Amino acid sequence: MIVPAPRERLRHRRLHELDDWRQTTSDALPAFALVGMLVCTLVLVPGARSVSGLELLLSSAIPLVIASLSQMFVIVLGDIDLGTGYLVGLANVISARFLESSPEVAVGLLILVVLAYMAAGALIHLRKIPSIIVTLGASFIWLGWALVIFPIPGGDSPGWLSSLMSWEPSFVPAAVVFALVIAAVGYLITNRTAYGTVMRGAGSNRLAVTRYGWSMLRVRVVCYGLAAVFGIIAGLALTGITSSGDPNASANYTLLAIASVILGGGEFAGGRALPVGTVMGAFSISLVGQLLVFFNVSSAYQAGAQGMILVAVLAGRALLRIGVR
């Protein structure tokens, strides 16, 4: 056995400590960001300092939080879904149009959407085509389909869905309860099932996963299926909150969901699935948007602000990495 010289050993240990520090900082980043955003909001918005005030601020974030988990299941593979926003919009429109009047039609259509997503995943794998172009093309299918159902916003939310989304527990904002449930479900899938490990493995070392006998095709199909399921739940939540279906209401979720996943500690290269961080990331990003609205920032600036947030998050992560190296 080769024993490194004492000095070498010390250097090794320092490197490990440095690595640990980097990992801890990087893991804690979404929590810091969320606490920072919450403190900012509470200081700047006096009306938010009560359970109902906070509820009002946080509840509108729920659809984005769920949509971010949808994006997470694609990013974990090293892919990107450019259709998340219109997927949520399609689910929103289908549920607002059919869920009350003919639930079986709504369920049938939503299952069809999940199957279409799984087919897209299979296609990306089998034909080795870049995920962005397939999901970009697919996003036009979701948008077109939603516009066929509702050329202009309309429809209604079934009573049970509206009352679920307007539930007001007295002790804590309902949004916090929902977020905990969503994060827990995501965590159970990615970190407490054997297949969750395979998903993360598929993103970080494809060869190892295939060598162990797992089918990459199946992993992709499962991940895209999960992405569709979470996208649909996000659409249902949106229907419950807004009581209407609008094909374009969630168009900007695509970029915001990507930003949430990355702020939550995800990597574009794949291999990292952090549902708890992603949920916190989505809340932070949603709060930024709320603050812009609160301070009457012209709507013209909002798109640019979203782009700037994403660049800032990514630049911050890059700086953190360089500083440690």
Added chain:
Amino acid sequence: MTAAELGVPAPHKRRAWATAKSLAVELPWIWVFLAVVAMWAGIVAVSGRGLLGTMTAAIALAPFLVIVGIGQMFVITSGNGNIDLSVQYTMPLAGFVGISVMSGGSGRAALGALAAIGVGTAVAAANLFCILVLAIPPIVATLSVGLMAYSASSLQAQSFSALPDPGLHAFTVSSVGGVSWLAIACVGLALVAGGALHRMTYGRALQAVGQNRRAASLAGLPVTRVIIISYVVCGVLAAISGLLLATYVSPSVSIGQPYLLNSIAVVVLGGSLVSGGRSNVVGVWGGALFLLLLTTLLNVMNIAVATQDIVKGALIILVLALVGTDQGS
């Protein structure tokens, strides 16, 4: 056993198949032109319009898409996931800025065009800063920068009253023998782009970088410079197309909207590789004509715009699925 029983095609059949196959490899744009002819025939059959009128209408609109498509092709050819999703936002911004500079007085058309080119260069510079310095993946970098450009256009649009330059407008609608001058200029642009890509050192280097960045870098090619040039070309061409389109119709924040998917579609349909390293200028023209004729066909068949989105999205996925295999993910 005869050759047929062994599943070997008869010699002359095999030769025909081999010819077709090598034709498809050497001239990958041939399919898109076959599709153009099919669309053309379809429109004439459904609507009873004239053959020539149908095609000249498509040719009049094609330049705007061809210009953006060629730029997008430069970026996609550099490979490694490079793609410019900001073109749809560069176009209206360049339109607003160019037209407002031009309206400052007569004879300021050249100044306005320079301003628009400046906008394209600025967007490209921001994209490159995010991609090269901050190491942000191109998809996210160009989308984020694009959104900032969108905000800038929205601000411009709030109090925009300038009218397009009459001289430039006259140019965009002028034609000779039924073919618009813009289309003729655009054929010239395609020739220049083709020359740059296949005959110049830069173009060869670009293809090499797209095929294998590491090998290109080890061979001593200036990889970073090649990528910088491709993004600047794309930004500037998107800006020029935006200025021309805003002058042709009228400036608005949404004029670029169809060009995100379409600019990528013409590159893919035209036989360039999505993964980079192989580009085809002729194919961009074919792809643009195909998309415009497809829209016309769907229109004469009275198909709603929403359904057209579905058809186009599905078509791009279908084409990719058919040609996909040899492209990396």
